[in-house]
Amino acid sequence: MSAATNRTATAGNLSNNGNTTNQQDPASYFLALARQGSPPPEGLTGGADEEYEREDVPTELNTINSSGGFVVVSTDKLSVKYTNVNLHGHDVGAVQANKPAPVKRLVYYFEMYVKNAGARGQFAIGFTNETFKMRRQPGWEANTCGYHGDDGHLYHGHGKGQPFGPTFTTNDTVGAGINYGSQEFFFTKNGAIVGAVKKEITGALFPTVAVHSQNEEIEVNFGQKQFAFDIKASCSFFSSLPCFCWINLSVCMMTFEYERLERMKQHLRIDKTPLSPNASYKLVRSYLLHYGYEETLNSFELATKNTVPPISMSQENGSDVQDIMYALNQRRELRQLIRNGEIDAAINKIRQWFPQILEPDYLLQDDKSATCFLLHCQKFIELVRVGELEEAVNYGRMELAKFFELPGYNDLVQDCVALLAYEEPLQSAVGYLLEGTQRETVADTVNAMVLLTNPNVKDLQGCLQSYLERVVRQLTVCCLEKRSLSGNQGECFSLRRALNSNYNAKGS
């Protein structure tokens, strides 16, 4: 088959070293997957929370640019005291956080606790931009926003504020946050929402606190302690108006997660989208067919025929759909063997049924079969798992050594070999190789390669990924692209988060 001419044959993009000699080997796609379990480099969280991974977050106060002379910042950089005697409007002791608020999330929030109201209780909490002059209250200058304790007003770019909420003083905890979903600033006092305003400031925003009369003292909390306002678990009920609205304080107080509620609002909007009723069923069926989950498929098909009304899952234009019933039974058996770690048995069956996928020059120009390689690695791992280290070493010398130093293969070989070095390999950085997910990846590789032996196959990509997976990828990329084209703020789609979230809250 001419993989080269197929527009969807993008295996070349997928090998983990961008190696072009693996251009046409679909299994190189799985080579990259085989190392997906390995821990990411320092500083990245990786995996499903990718949008968090590259952003710094505020952790303490910035002592370098604070208005020196008026304030003293504690050694732990989490408290501020106004030591001066204030005389006018340009000797405010404002302090910013060390980093701007992260943007690639739905909500950012921080709090301030008032230890001492000092002479006049003229403190404030809010957000300011990079060029803010630290001698002014947040909110008094353009591109800043602040909620002030002495008058309970909100200042949003001028010296004249507007009535907003209660004043606050000693022992009060106030919070300030940014809701990227609705593009609003919101403020809280002692665990309850005070109100919100539309955010029109663009660019990096620094959490900012300020003190302005003698002996005022406040403490900040950037998340190192639990917040008084439980951003994750309590808020008042918001009416489900579209974005860009003032949050209405409803009389009805229910417990919801603030973030979750915001997502629920979006969810409600999306929920109204019309969808053809059997689309999900078709995707689930094709998923089972793709991966060879034969027993599940049979049970599912039977059950759907018996539902009231019966659900039809066949494709409308059967001729365009790939024949993924191909070798269903054999694929099921191979998956079972590999999932049980019976690699030798699996290899024997493959030799019997689909010898071509073990041949080095199948589909490729170069002389290595990635499928073979992954099976050998797994065999090696299984030997280590049961403690047969000597046999593992011999096996490694025989089958893995030739892949050493080869781009695309080398990383995995090294990780496998490293297993031998540890007494407790599971606790090591290469422990991921011993997890069930590794067997799963090998099973998926073999499955895909068998699908490719089908003489009727039309869509290369369809052998590597199920339609359901394609849907998830498309959704993720559309959200990422949409976000990057709209100021790059806000949350993005994450399958892991969608799986863990529950839009169903009691009382809804």
Added chain:
Amino acid sequence: MGESKKMISSVEWEKKLNDVKIQKEDMNRLVMNFFVTEGYVEAAEKFQRESGTETGIDLGTIIDRMAVKKAVQCGNVEDAIVKVNDLNPEILDTNPQLFFHLQQQRLIELIRNGKTEEALEFAQEELAPRGEEDQGFLEELERTVSLLAFEDVANCPVGELLDISQRLKTASEVNAAILTSQSHEKEPKIPTLLKMLIWAQRELDQKAIYPRINDLSTAMLEESAV
């Protein structure tokens, strides 16, 4: 018009697609969630065995729930009510609307079976008091009772109440209520993801031209016309 849209080539788009990291186990969880929420117990069991994915819920609760749903779908509303209360008496207590709809369905079934006297008695004793509490219930009650006024019930203005779709609607409602009471989601995640995809593509259409998925069941990418 609007500002010009960003053009994203197929090659560029494919690269973005391939950069997304997806874990197989998460995909399996999506499918398991579908079986469990839609109530396909045997499929869930088989899938657990074949893929090693946890069901995440006691399958016994699904069987109970499906029994209730089936009872309503077959018109055995009394049986369904008994089963729901066995499962969790609070469900009907805290869901007056659901309870009303179940009673309404009972009335419909009595009318369907020609038990006119029994139907009227039932309507007066059980449903009328509820109608007094709530205007919406009263209107529904009146609609249902009006079935008795017609010879050719199938073609009368409220004939749809006799349709199987009415049973399915009620069955769905009770299914959702049980799921909610078990702190489970009412709907599987896959349809939600599909809706999100439709919505996300529509939103992105305003700002960019890129390969779209237009047929959800094959998830094939199609180049957009410029």
